[in-house]
Structure formats: C-alpha cells, structure tokens
Amino acid sequence: MMVADTKGLEQAARVSMSGFQDAEPPPAPRSSHLALRLGAIALFAAVALTAAWQLF
Template identity: 75%
Template sequence: MVADMNRLEQAARVSMSGFQEAEPPPAPRSSHLSPRMGAFAFLAAMALIATWRLF
C-alpha cells in the first residue's frame, strides 16, 4: 500500500512537471515606485517644516 502511494505521488509529480514549466516567470518589480515614494516623502517633509515654521 505504501509503495502504491509512492508510485502515485511520483506519477503526479511527473505529470505536473509539464504544467509547472509552462508558467511564465514572475514580472520584475517596477523601479518607478521608489523615486515616487522619495518625492512624496520629500514634499511631505517640506510641508511639515513649513507648517511648523508658521506656528
């Protein structure tokens, strides 16, 4: 019975290997996010400093 289960598991792995190879590689992350976040943080910091200077 254990040998049958091992054979079934191995057969499932072999049959699924074709499907796994067909998956496209993950897309690289966008590098535009970091400069935008930096610009937003800079503008937010400048607004906070200006607000603090007014009071």
C-alpha cells in the same frame, strides 16, 4: 495504487503543469521608489514649514 506510483504521478503532474505557471513579474524599477521617497520628503517639508509659519 502504491505510494511509489502516487509520487510518480505527482511528479509528472508538476512537470506537465510547469509550462502553464505564470512567470514572475519583473522587479519594479527603482525610480518609482525614488519618486515616492522624494514625494514623502517634500510633503514632510511642506507640513513642517507650514507648522513653523503658524508658530511665528
């Protein structure tokens, strides 16, 4: 088998397998990132208030 034949077979295999590849998942909604940020800020504020309460 020649190199040109091998390249042609590889290309044909890629084309035939392209229909079987999984589609990329949709991007995550931005609201989940916002909820995580707000949760982290609330947790940090609670820890800071607790530390301040213990100091005074």
